[in-house]
Amino acid sequence: MLDFLKISRQMQGVGRQLAQEAERSSRRIEEALRLLDWVRQNQQAVVERTAEVRSRITFLIGAPVEPLESIHPVAPIAPVHTVVATDGSQIAPSHHEIAYCSLINVGKVCLHYGTGARPLLDSQPEVFYREEDLYGNWGLSAEEALAIRRSRAETEVLADLALDCTDEGVPSVALVDGSLIHWQLEQVNNKHQRAILEPVLAAWERLRQKRIPLAGYISSSRSGDALNFLRLQLCPHPDPDCDRHCAGNTGRGAPCGLLHGLSDRRLHERLLAPGERSALWASTSRILEHYGPHRVHFCYLHTGAEVARVEMPEWVALDSELRERVLGVCLSQVEKGYGYPVALAEAHNRAVVQGGDRARFFAMLETALFKAGLQDVRVSRKEARKRGSIA
Structure with missing residues (x-):
């Protein structure tokens, strides 16, 4: 039980610290804007140098696909269109429950605009209880395997x-x-990476064949791979190598640390007006080596409510018609959802497992175990004690 009187005494310190951080962040953004002006004038040379040293840099650096001065207005989406979305939730396995099993619930939404067709709002649950389903064959914990299965199920x-x-x-x-x-x-x-990704990429390929563009919408993104492209230019060494020159220290203590921890979103809040998108970038994450034509590109979109990161497979990002359709839908969805895409909000609402749902799930499980002839069905002593109180 929280003692809010004791917490209140600490809040003044929190407020002062955050105010100081905001002031420092503002100065760092000014430095980033200065660097951006210089890089814009020398982009080709900077891109070539970055490609040469990227393998020796320990922080993720995005690769610009368009000139960095590119800022594009996004055209409105056609009145007649369809938006589909999914989101997932889960009940994680616990040794303290009556049985070691898990559940994944995928909320699914299909919204038709301009056609008069009824929307689809539904969810699709699946229970996992066999050992091979709980752990997979990937050498991961049950919780890690569950997160992967949830992501695959959503896709x-x-x-x-x-x-x-x-x-x-x-x-x-x-x-x-x-x-x-x-x-x-x-x-x-590497072997397990390919096996895990295979059904995800197969699902994306089905969308590609039908020219249905896919996008990931990231609100309040903390990613910094675009800013890291600028950050590298602060390195004082003619031959940048994080491990050799800075012993792997890529935090604020490093020469390039002035921009450490800043997010791309903060920079683009200064660059974009509502309804505009940034230049396109390609992510250089190592896992994307398995993605083939689905390698992920991204841009930043000012929706009017926030600057969001929008990720797209390469076949969407480099196709102007599909890319603009995605961005136009994002703007429209945010407007309809009062700050967040309405289709994603509804998918989340259909997916989320609330406390009452969890209790009912385990009650159903208990009934099933009794019907199967199991008599010693109970939670652990620890769990039973946590659910009660002697006070």
């Missing part, structure tokens, strides 16, 4: 939904909440 359901719900000749867009880059797989061995 596969999205492709099925898009192909089933969209009509021929009606422009459509498939949206997911969050990144298209499976960052967590960078810690998995």
Whole structure:
């Protein structure tokens, strides 16, 4: 139980610290803008030098696909279009529950505009209880395997939904909440990376064949790979090498540390007006080596409510018609959703597992175990004690 009186005594210190951080951040953004002006004038040379030293830099550096001075207004989406979206939630396995199992619930939404067709708002749950389903064959914990299965389920359901719900000749867009880059797989061995990604990329390929563009919408993004392209230019060494010159120190103590920790979003809040997008960038994450034509590109979009990061596979980002369709839909969806894409918000609402849902799930599980003839069905002593109180 929180003692709010004790917490209140600490809040003044929090406020002062955040105010100081905001002031420092403002000065760092000014330095980033200065660097950006210089890089814009020397972009080709900077791109070539960055490509030469990228393997020796320990922070992720984006690769610009367009001139950095490019700022593009986004055209409104056609009145007749369809938006499909998925989002997922889960019940994680616990040794303290009556049985070691998990659940993934994928919310799915299909919204038709200008056609009069009824929307689809639904969810698709799946329970995992076999050992091979809980852990996979990837050498991961049950929690890590669950996160991967959830991401895969969101993608596969999205492709099925898009192909089933969209009509021929009606422009459509498939949206997911969050990144298209499976960052967590960078810690998995190469063989397992390919096996895990195979069904995801197969689902994306189905969308590509039907020219249904896919995008990941990231609100309040903390990514900094575009700013890191500028940050590298602060390195004082003619031959940048983080491990050799800075012993791997890429924080604020390094010569380039002035821009450490700044997000791309903060920079683009100064550059973009509502309804505009930034230049395109290509991510250089190592996991993308397995993506083939689905390598992820991104840009920043000022929706009027915020500057969001929008990620797209290469086949969407480099196709002007598909790219503009995605960005136009994002703007329209944010306006309809009062600051956040309405399709993604509804998909989340359909997916989320609330406390009451969790209790009912385990009650159903308990009934199933009794019917199967199991008698000693109970939670751990620790869990039972946490649910009660002697006070």
